[in-house]
Amino acid sequence: MMDNVKTDLLVIGGSAGGAVAALTAKSFYPEKKMTVIRKEPKVLVPCGIPYISTTLNGEIDKDVMSDAMLTGKGIELIIDEVRSIDRESKSVTTSKGDQIGYEKLILATGSEPIVPPIPGIDIKNVFSVKKDAEYLKELFGAIPSVKEIVVIGGGFIGVEFADDISKGDANVSIVEMLPHCMMAAFDEDFCAKVEEELKEEGVGIYTNCTAETIIGDEKVEYVVLNNGEKLKAEMVILGIGVKPEIDLAREAGLKISEKGGIWVDKYMRTEDKNIFAVGDCAESYSFFTKNPIPLRLASIASNEGRIAGANAFKLKRVSEGTIGTFSTMAGDYGFAKAGLTQKGAKELGYEIVVGDAEAPDRHPATLPGTHIMKVRLIFERTTAQLIGGEIYGGGSGAGCMINAVATMIQNRMTANEIPTFQMGTHPLMTCSPANCHMLSAAEDAVSKF
């Protein structure tokens, strides 16, 4: 057992939110002693996990975050689990029995996959997507030996697993209870395009239905749907969603938001001004409504880490709330979104004006590799401010271009400003300047105000 030690800033959790918080704090306060404590010997790049399936040949070690990123900057790294926080003495106690004192504490404890209470959920070869290298070794170790895989949940984790598995030898299907995959992220026509791409890759899509029972003796054999259909399955992957990991915070008496995350203010502080929370464990608030939104992404965690880290010893940055910039791939196409969908905006009571445009993503369109890129921009009617955008297109374009849309939303640009946005174009990289989806979508909206 170590002697009691003290650090200036202690970060609990070493994935995107925790690592970025520590790095940001170190760059602002280089003289302070910083320590990251995490339970995992290795941290996986969280977004990369689905792509271990085929693209990374099942090799978990290809998806590991480098510890040198932290230690190279003089941040101490401890592999141990924090069991409790004593806010009065400003110290934590670990599984190994050590005590670590802190001046400031950042909670980045992440989330756990939701495991639905389906009968048969404990049968062998039924996996959730835990960010745990040992557990995932089993998951990816099982893929090469099976022919039929069922993914339960058609959100982004489910879609990404199915997409990458389909590039390998196994057959894969998605079971989704909503009318389409990805409905939380995109409008229906974009969801339909995701499904079209998945189907072209041979992915089976079962929407409007739920998994009622998982059947199997030694190992899983079938998934029975609520419509009675029986899907052959030698392996099941659950991609239902995640819930914030808040036990430590709750036991330390910190306020928990009604939506289940740790309550934080706009500086990313919990109720205890010496304790911050970032990432999946913390509540995120909408850029638009300032209400909690159930969106948990590594990009949001990193953003919150950049705020909490900068604020650790002196308040310097404010969270304006989460816009929700998101991208994924299915087949040859990238799909990306920033802000609200039409459906999401209407649910929040917005009156909206929508502009759509499609254009080839190379010019002339005779160039090899040309795909159609579609852009949708969603504006609030009275202010004409941009509140959402959706893009799909070939290759990586959508994932990059959505960041221009996110910037426009963050700066509250209006419908009449965007058509004269000075877009940079190039034959081999983008749409034509004369036929630009982004500007035309705004122009389309302008004509509807």
Add this chain to the structure above:
Amino acid sequence: MMDNVKTDLLVIGGSAGGAVAALTAKSFYPEKKMTVIRKEPKVLVPCGIPYISTTLNGEIDKDVMSDAMLTGKGIELIIDEVRSIDRESKSVTTSKGDQIGYEKLILATGSEPIVPPIPGIDIKNVFSVKKDAEYLKELFGAIPSVKEIVVIGGGFIGVEFADDISKGDANVSIVEMLPHCMMAAFDEDFCAKVEEELKEEGVGIYTNCTAETIIGDEKVEYVVLNNGEKLKAEMVILGIGVKPEIDLAREAGLKISEKGGIWVDKYMRTEDKNIFAVGDCAESYSFFTKNPIPLRLASIASNEGRIAGANAFKLKRVSEGTIGTFSTMAGDYGFAKAGLTQKGAKELGYEIVVGDAEAPDRHPATLPGTHIMKVRLIFERTTAQLIGGEIYGGGSGAGCMINAVATMIQNRMTANEIPTFQMGTHPLMTCSPANCHMLSAAEDAVSKF
């Protein structure tokens, strides 16, 4: 000879600026009669011209702008050349002897390549890059029959020709009088990376030298440099730059800017309130200084077309000045810039703070196709406003991502705002959220203020 005709809006010139101006005007004023008159039977996609060399197999017809884009929207198209403008009677006279009356006129007469007074410039197989299909047919027709091509001028046209020719069978070299290719567009280290990529493709690079004489009997045989070096050349392509085509405007008595373009106000109107000018023929003014800048790009022309078109019958849009968003490719890499380079900013008297960052453009970096993407952000010291950005990276990422930088510049975002920009990321499309070049470059700058 036709009878005299009258149109509501006459646009002279049918390339990017003219076509977009007409289309924009039609969408704002659908009841108005609109006419585009141009001298070229076919209009080439201007930015695509270099890529006809190899990527489009020398086939000019693969790089043609569709006339249906105009006529499909009810815009009349006339192939004829305007010889003079009578501002008093508000009409133009054409080469065929027709008179066309207008209520409003938009000049989009473009530019002509600069042909330097080098001895031997008239020898056969010495070409400039005229946007003229018949002329270019000769140029591209000559490429397959030669082995040695010299490109004079290492700006973007020269680099793009050399890049695309190098993908074919001929050997190609660039002669550039400045210390590096692309120096007007990028800082030196970015220029060096362009040259590195070109050299890897086998392009010969002769910088710090000029072409003194072109030698040949029936056809060009050599280019002699000012350092005495003699480059074998069966073909020469001049990529020196362009000069605005302003004869019509000058003869009509319109004011010409001291930098050689047609003077326009912020609504894109010339001195005559019924006549607008857009694109290469019009003067562009800097977003930063409001002074004329010699930047002529199809993206700028299109932007100006969107302003002039909207303003044709009622002022609706204002030009904030040209940011200058630009991208190109060399080898596997895209290179992109928005706003000012370090050098450009210093020449304008700016005190600057610069942030740099590099990161893999996929995450984890073990994913196939991963390249390093480099981002430079340039801030004005006292206001901390972003005034420039440069990016290079594999594939099309740089060309798309630069539009987020352009949006940030247009919204005058500051160094402390950008690290908390909510960047969307995806393993197969972008950098990692925890190691994001764009945000890290801003963070790097923040640490230097």
